[in-house]
Amino acid sequence: MPNNAFFRHDRSVAVLLRSDGKTMRKVGETEVGALAEGIAFSPDGKYVYITDWAKQELGVFRIAGDKLVPAGSPLKLPGHPASMRGSTP
Numbered sequence: 001m002p003n004n005a006f007f008r009h010d011r012s013v014a015v016l017l018r019s020d021g022k023t024m025r026k027v028g029e030t031e032v033g034a035l036a037e038g039i040a041f042s043p044d045g046k047y048v049y050i051t052d053w054a055k056q057e058l059g060v061f062r063i064a065g066d067k068l069v070p071a072g073s074p075l076k077l078p079g080h081p082a083s084m085r086g087s088t089p
Contacts, residue, residue, distance in 0.1 A: 012036035014050055014061070016068055027066040032059055033074075038084025047071060051081035 012035060016028035033052030040049045048061045048068060057074035058081065 010034075012052070014039070014048065014068055016063070016066060018066070028068060030061070030068045030070075032061075033057065038081055040084050049084065051077075051084050053080050056080055 011031050012033055013029050014032045014036065015026055016030075017024050018027045032050045034054035035052060036050050037053040038049075038051040041047070042049070046063055048063060050059045050061065051057070052059060052074070055074070056077045056079060058077055059074045060071040061068040062071045063069075
């Protein structure tokens, strides 16, 4: 990837938003790797899973109030994550 490409960034961030009726506001932000590609929530809504395509990792974050807190070290994947989705039972 060329360093001067319009889509090139040194890092990716996940932004935590809160809904107050009809208004959305940013309450938190955290770095999530070089090239975040997929995101899913745990069925109970307490965790967020975010893939990093560049590092071939899956980050697990706990939602703690207005913060995303890493829940351990990222999980190394056997290849680049192509997509991610979640479902609820």
